[in-house]
Amino acid sequence: MRLNGEVSHKEEEEEGEKENGNLLPQKVVVVGYALTSKKKKSFMQPKFEVLARKKGIVFIAIDLNKPLSDQGPFDVVLHKMSGKEWCEVIEDYKQKHPEVTVLDPPDAIRHLHNRQSMLQNVADLDLSDCHGKVCVPRQMVIKKDPLSIPDEVFEAGLKLPLVAKPLVVDGTAKSHELFLAYDRFSLSKLEPPLVLQEFVNHGGVLFKIYIVGEAIKVVKRFSLPNVSKCELANVGVHSFPRVSSATASADDADLDPSIAELPPQPLLERLSRELRSRLGLQLFNIDMIREHGTRDVFYVIDINYFPGYGKMPGYEHIFTDFLLNLAPAT
Ligand SMILES: Nc1ncnc2c1ncn2[C@@H]1O[C@H](COP(=O)(O)OP(=O)(O)OP(=O)(O)O)[C@@H](O)[C@H]1O
Ligand SMILES: O=P(O)(O)O[C@H]1[C@H](O)[C@@H](O)[C@H](OP(=O)(O)O)[C@@H](OP(=O)(O)O)[C@H]1O
Numbered sequence: 001m002r003l004n005g006e007v008s009h010k011e012e013e014e015e016g017e018k019e020n021g022n023l024l025p026q027k028v029v030v031v032g033y034a035l036t037s038k039k040k041k042s043f044m045q046p047k048f049e050v051l052a053r054k055k056g057i058v059f060i061a062i063d064l065n066k067p068l069s070d071q072g073p074f075d076v077v078l079h080k081m082s083g084k085e086w087c088e089v090i091e092d093y094k095q096k097h098p099e100v101t102v103l104d105p106p107d108a109i110r111h112l113h114n115r116q117s118m119l120q121n122v123a124d125l126d127l128s129d130c131h132g133k134v135c136v137p138r139q140m141v142i143k144k145d146p147l148s149i150p151d152e153v154f155e156a157g158l159k160l161p162l163v164a165k166p167l168v169v170d171g172t173a174k175s176h177e178l179f180l181a182y183d184r185f186s187l188s189k190l191e192p193p194l195v196l197q198e199f200v201n202h203g204g205v206l207f208k209i210y211i212v213g214e215a216i217k218v219v220k221r222f223s224l225p226n227v228s229k230c231e232l233a234n235v236g237v238h239s240f241p242r243v244s245s246a247t248a249s250a251d252d253a254d255l256d257p258s259i260a261e262l263p264p265q266p267l268l269e270r271l272s273r274e275l276r277s278r279l280g281l282q283l284f285n286i287d288m289i290r291e292h293g294t295r296d297v298f299y300v301i302d303i304n305y306f307p308g309y310g311k312m313p314g315y316e317h318i319f320t321d322f323l324l325n326l327a328p329a330t
């Protein structure tokens with residue numbers, strides 16, 4: 001962290017001074033960020049930037065066309081960019097600048113770019129003493145041949161309906177194109193590589209658990225409705241919209257309490273702590289559903305790196321506190 005006067009961002013400091021009634025923040029934290037334009041728009045909201053500036057945080061957009069080491073100096077680097085080249089840039093920068101906190105390590109982020117590896121750590125957890133059970137839906141990966149899917153699904157004993165998800169998550173709209181498949185034969189129309197995941201009835205409500213370091217914020221979102229017994233006779237693959245990513249929150253909706261009751265806090269805390277340490281990540285969210293008809297059986301269906309924090313209530317304060325409290329890298 002830099003003390004005032006050590007940084008050459010005079011304009012921002014003067015602005016902070018005015019807004020603070022001549023009270024300068026005790027330290028200035030310089031945060032370089034490399035975000036896609038979509039992510040920049042949703043994350044760098046004016047209200048957030050103003051609050052951060054008042055608290056002594058200076059954001060600087062990293063210029064991808066210039067060497068990273070020639071920019072800054074930074075205290076923290078935030079990034080969500082895909083591509084091997086960028087990972088190499090970040091790895092190289094981390095080695096040359098151990099004093100900078102780089103969030104998060106590319107290798108750890110890569111773990112979430114694959115829908116099979118992203119859930120592995122959840123599958124390995126045992127939270128049975130934590131007011132609930134956290135599982136992952138049964139799933140399988142189809143790497144290549146779509147014509148083999150019906151037999152593979154049968155051999156694996158997966159129960160229909162299945163959610164078909166692109167195996168790789170790379171920030172593109174295509175990687176979020178999902179299908180609900182009612183019969184195994186129609187699955188051969190889909191394009192591998194795919195993950196086929198058992199659909200879990202959950203009453204149409206999903207819990208999004210946002211993690212920012214040690215801070216946890218859980219919100220309710222609308223999700224897919226239950227599949228009834230008679231719908232099981234349906235056939236075909238049906239694409240569905242990004243229902244849970246909509247800005248509309250289910251927090252204020254009049255919902256059946258047995259469906260909408262938030263997961264127990266101790267369970268959320270333990271799950272978040274374990275995943276933070278096992279994944280080696282500070283910035284992510286977890287999509288969790290409650291199995292319909294149960295009180296305490298939960299499934300994690302998705303984990304996202306650097307999700308849409310702009311939609312997280314109070315993100316401005318949570319994020320500024322997080323950045324200010326980051327220990328300087330040693
Ligand atoms: N196994 C499942 N059982 C029931 N519903 C599911 C399951 N998997 C996904 N869904 C529904 O589909 C939605 C999208 O699935 P998922 O979160 O895996 O996709 P995504 O494209 O990674 O989403 P995000 O926008 O959160 O990154 C979920 O929010 C939920 O409504
Ligand atoms: O915050 P939630 O509701 O989970 O939704 C996020 C998704 O989970 C992310 O995958 C989206 O980011 P990418 O599409 O860049 O992966 C992310 O995109 P955004 O930054 O444009 O909001 C969100 O849609």
Ligand SMILES: [Mg+2]
Binds near residue numbers: 244287302
């Ligand atoms: Mg999701």
Ligand SMILES: [Mg+2]
Binds near residue numbers: 169302303304
């Ligand atoms: Mg996702």
